Amino acid sequence: MTAPALTRTSEELIRAEAPVLAHNYHPLPVVVARAEGTWVEDVEGRRYLDMLAGYSALNFGHRNPVLIEAAHRQLDRLTLTSRAFHNDRLAQFAQSLAELTGQDMVLPMNTGAEAVESAVKVARKWAYEVKGVAPDQATIVVAADNFHGRTTTIVSFSTDETARAGFGPFTPGFRIVPYNDLAALEAAVDETTAAVLIEPIQGEAGVVIPADGYLAGVRELTRRKGCLFIADEIQSGLGRTGTTLAVEHEAVVPDLLLLGKALGGGIVPVSAVVGRRDVLEVLRPGEHGSTFGGNPLAAAVGSAVVELLETGEFQRRAAELGVVLRDGLAALVGRGVEGFRARGLWAGVDIDPAIGTGREISEGLMREGVLVKDTHGSTIRLAPPLTITGDELRSALGALEKVLTRGA
Numbered sequence: 123m124t125a126p127a128l129t130r131t132s133e134e135l136i137r138a139e140a141p142v143l144a145h146n147y148h149p150l151p152v153v154v155a156r157a158e159g160t161w162v163e164d165v166e167g168r169r170y171l172d173m174l175a176g177y178s179a180l181n182f183g184h185r186n187p188v189l190i191e192a193a194h195r196q197l198d199r200l201t202l203t204s205r206a207f208h209n210d211r212l213a214q215f216a217q218s219l220a221e222l223t224g225q226d227m228v229l230p231m232n233t234g235a236e237a238v239e240s241a242v243k244v245a246r247k248w249a250y251e252v253k254g255v256a257p258d259q260a261t262i263v264v265a266a267d268n269f270h271g272r273t274t275t276i277v278s279f280s281t282d283e284t285a286r287a288g289f290g291p292f293t294p295g296f297r298i299v300p301y302n303d304l305a306a307l308e309a310a311v312d313e314t315t316a317a318v319l320i321e322p323i324q325g326e327a328g329v330v331i332p333a334d335g336y337l338a339g340v341r342e343l344t345r346r347k348g349c350l351f352i353a354d355e356i357q358s359g360l361g362r363t364g365t366t367l368a369v370e371h372e373a374v375v376p377d378l379l380l381l382g383k384a385l386g387g388g389i390v391p392v393s394a395v396v397g398r399r400d401v402l403e404v405l406r407p408g409e410h411g412s413t414f415g416g417n418p419l420a421a422a423v424g425s426a427v428v429e430l431l432e433t434g435e436f437q438r439r440a441a442e443l444g445v446v447l448r449d450g451l452a453a454l455v456g457r458g459v460e461g462f463r464a465r466g467l468w469a470g471v472d473i474d475p476a477i478g479t480g481r482e483i484s485e486g487l488m489r490e491g492v493l494v495k496d497t498h499g500s501t502i503r504l505a506p507p508l509t510i511t512g513d514e515l516r517s518a519l520g521a522l523e524k525v526l527t528r529g530a
Contacts, residue, residue, distance in 0.1 A: 132165050152493065169491060170491050171506075174494055174503070182430060184388060185388075186388070209418040211418045215420075216228040218425055218432075219385075219394060219428055224375060229395040229415075232414050235271030239276070245350050246316050253348060255316065260315075261312075262296050263318045270319070277292070301330065315347065319354065321357070323357075335372070352379075356382040360383075371465070379395070439467075443510065447467060447504065458473060459471055459472065459474070467506055478500065483502055483525060490521040490524060
């Protein structure tokens with residue numbers, strides 16, 4: 123990468139945002155101008171190892187050449203038709219994605235939150251038309267500490283007050299139970315239940331991995347109770363955990379899968395609800411839609427992403443390098459790390475609060491040339507591109523050890 127011509131400094135650009143950008147995230151004070159592979163550069167030309175990968179949106183690295191080439195080819199032909207017309211890329215994308223995930227049909231959308239909202243609509247319609255739930259009485263059971271997006275319906279069933287406070291009135295029809303608690307789930311499911319919606323691994327909560335058998339238990343319970351199992355794999359899916367889908371660790375096949383982030387290859391927003399034909403066919407023409415969902419550019423990039431995953435290379439890399447990540451974190455337990463949870467190239471790391479908050483540790487790592495992001499309290503998340511090398515991963519772990527030794 124060649125450093126960009128310096129026009130405005132990072133400090134000036136951050137200051138320029140304040141009067142014109144409404145608040146949402148609380149970003150670290152780094153202004154990225156260029157990126158390639160696992161590395162990004164700020165406007166001054168400082169390089170950073172990206173250990174967040176856009177919350178898994180960049181599983182294949184920044185500007186992956188295969189994906190960039192697919193986007194370039196499509197840009198020269200056709201970018202958008204809207205779903206008012208068919209396009210010549212969509213069928214291939216849907217077929218390949220269905221085959222990759224072992225499902226029947228695909229409902230293409232754009233963002234993860236749109237996929238979640240679409241699945242909620244599908245589950246409710248299925249409950250009324252197939253299960254026979256009385257009109258407007260369908261319920262969906264979700265887990266505490268979930269993160270499925272930021273729309274008003276989704277924050278209605280969040281337990282994070284930062285996401286909820288000030289945004290009511292909230293959408294009814296959701297029951298919240300503790301995560302990883304099959305008994306509580308069993309008690310919450312009744313004849314009105316359309317679906318159980320959970321993350322196979324809770325990302326925003328700090329990469330919380332359920333006990334062995336939990337996902338299989340959810341699958342058995344939903345079958346027995348006659349409701350749908352919806353797995354939100356927007357962060358955990360598409361290679362991140364060492365398998366194509368996180369549910370594969372328990373050989374579980376949900377009724378609906380929610381995919382996003384990595385599905386767009388870090389180039390365009392692409393998401394999808396993928397699932398059983400008899401469930402998705404409750405939608406009829408005109409009952410749901412998206413102007414950009416399934417657009418030719420998204421379908422071209424999404425198809426290229428599926429082709430990368432069909433080789434199994436990225437799943438293998440995540441599994442093999444996941445051992446390096448776990449071993450490196452295990453060596454830091456008791457030396458500033460209180461504990462961690464990891465699966466594949468994804469980890470939530472609990473830092474000793476006496477050393478610093480998650481934000482302070484993230485800022486310390488930024489100064490060492492490593493980018494991560496904090497979540498609640500003193501927890502940081504590690505989710506590098508699946509293209510990272512062993513040496514780069516060990517370098518990031520060395521930077522974490524240095525920050526912990528020095529203190530944030």
